[in-house]
Amino acid sequence: KAGVTQTPRYLIKTRGQQVTLSCSPISGHRSVSWYQQTPGQGLQFLFEYFSETQRNKGNFPGRFSGRQFSNSRSEMNVSTLELGDSALYLCASSLAAAGGYTDTQYFGPGTRLTVL
């Protein structure tokens, strides 16, 4: 079974631009979560989508948004990029079949975004 895929793997943008990152979950997985990883803040939860609905959101400004499609693929968008948005963006998927705390999240390889 194919793992979680993320595109693009690397991205260079300038301040003020916007960017869209894509994530394809493992087949059959209904939940997709996004995380931002930086050297200073570590791994921080951005948001989670389940059945095309945002189920949870982290403490990030409104410039960060996302969506999920009917095939569970997800995109996240960052508008008006700032230098501090430079980070590794990781997508993770899970079955979310039983709910609760037992589901394992499987991560993609990440998109490394550099904002100049």
Added chain:
Amino acid sequence: AQKITQTQPGMFVQEKEAVTLDCTYDTSDQSYGLFWYKQPSSGEMIFLIYQGSYDEQNATEGRYSLNFQKARKSANLVISASQLGDSAMYFCAMREGWSGSEKLVFGKGTKLTVNP
């Protein structure tokens, strides 16, 4: 409040020896899951092992085992017979049962270096 604490920024171990990576957590929930992930320099987060709060036995997966001490709120990862390929960042993470989502809270990580 920080919920996952990994007190060892870096650890060194000789090849073929065992190593323990520490993780303590804080939650008032009775239902929670604890996860360990490995992140090589390539960036992808690799799931290693899971422990549920109601599991009476310590989890094991091959060379990985989890030393779960619920009263102390610790979930240390033990890697037996270390290999050079084990050199990576290791993250402890928790999901609380009440959250109703797949959100994981991560610790700051421990960088493990395996010496030949």
